[in-house]
Amino acid sequence: GAVVSQHPSWVICKSGTSVKIECRSLDFQATTMFWYRQFPKQSLMLMATSNEGSKATYEQGVEKDKFLINHASLTLSTLTVTSAHPEDSSFYICSASPTPAADTQYFGPGTRLTVL
Amino acid sequence: EDKVVQSPLSLVVHEGDTVTLNCSYEVTNFRSLLWYKQEKKAPTFLFMLTSSGIEKKSGRLSSILDKKELFSILNITATQTGDSAVYLCAVHTSGTYKYIFGTGTRLKVLA
Numbered sequence: 001g002a003v004v005s006q007h008p009s010w011v012i013c014k015s016g017t018s019v020k021i022e023c024r025s026l027d028f029q030a031t032t033m034f035w036y037r038q039f040p041k042q043s044l045m046l047m048a049t050s051n052e053g054s055k056a057t058y059e060q061g062v063e064k065d066k067f068l069i070n071h072a073s074l075t076l077s078t079l080t081v082t083s084a085h086p087e088d089s090s091f092y093i094c095s096a097s098p099t100p101a102a103d104t105q106y107f108g109p110g111t112r113l114t115v116l
Numbered sequence: 117e118d119k120v121v122q123s124p125l126s127l128v129v130h131e132g133d134t135v136t137l138n139c140s141y142e143v144t145n146f147r148s149l150l151w152y153k154q155e156k157k158a159p160t161f162l163f164m165l166t167s168s169g170i171e172k173k174s175g176r177l178s179s180i181l182d183k184k185e186l187f188s189i190l191n192i193t194a195t196q197t198g199d200s201a202v203y204l205c206a207v208h209t210s211g212t213y214k215y216i217f218g219t220g221t222r223l224k225v226l227a
Binding site: 032034036041042043044045046049057093095100101103104105107108109110 | 147148150157158159160161164166204206208210212213214215216217218219220222
């Protein structure tokens with residue numbers, strides 16, 4: 001149980017285009033979803049926390065207008081990287097929790113974004 | 117500012133060795149501490165610790181938390197090449213209910 005999928009698993013795009021990444025909880029309802037970014041040989045950096053039906057809470061230094069997060073249902077959250085640039089190239093990982101206070105987060109497999 | 121620090125940053129050992137990985141934290145509203153193993157993709161869960169002094173074990177891996185001194189250790193005995201990975205420590209905070217990850221320890225086990 002507790003499976004989270006992410007799509008696409010990898011994407012290459014041109015500079016200036018927008019990319020949407022989907023995160024789905026397949027067998028449970030996720031009130032809370034987290035979006036992380038990971039650069040090579042570095043740890044996970046929390047970008048934002050989203051609760052279903054509410055606006056996402058962004059971490060300091062993360063641009064809201066650049067990284068648009070939507071969590072419109074209990075099984076789906078999306079991250080859109082708008083006007084992507086090469087410095088946005090990274091590994092993006094989502095995780096999902098049944099409730100905000102749950103001490104468990106289930107990770108998706110991640111999406112590798114390369115911006116040319 | 118909340119922070120989680122792991123040491124060492126990297127470690128190279130031979131099969132059969134025992135390793136101890138460290139995680140120290142300074143956070144407001146501590147809720148739990150979690151250990152993860154990350155190979156090529158997303159992290160996989162190892163342990164969750166909430167109480168001091170109670171050891172969690174799973175096979176050759178074990179972990180313990182000290183809430184007074186604000187640290188946790190992850191022990192791996194009789195290491196195998198399959199243990200090579202990055203080990204991540206994260207603290208779950210109440211209030212904002214977010215996870216703060218440490219820097220990670222990159223472990224390489226040589227045959």
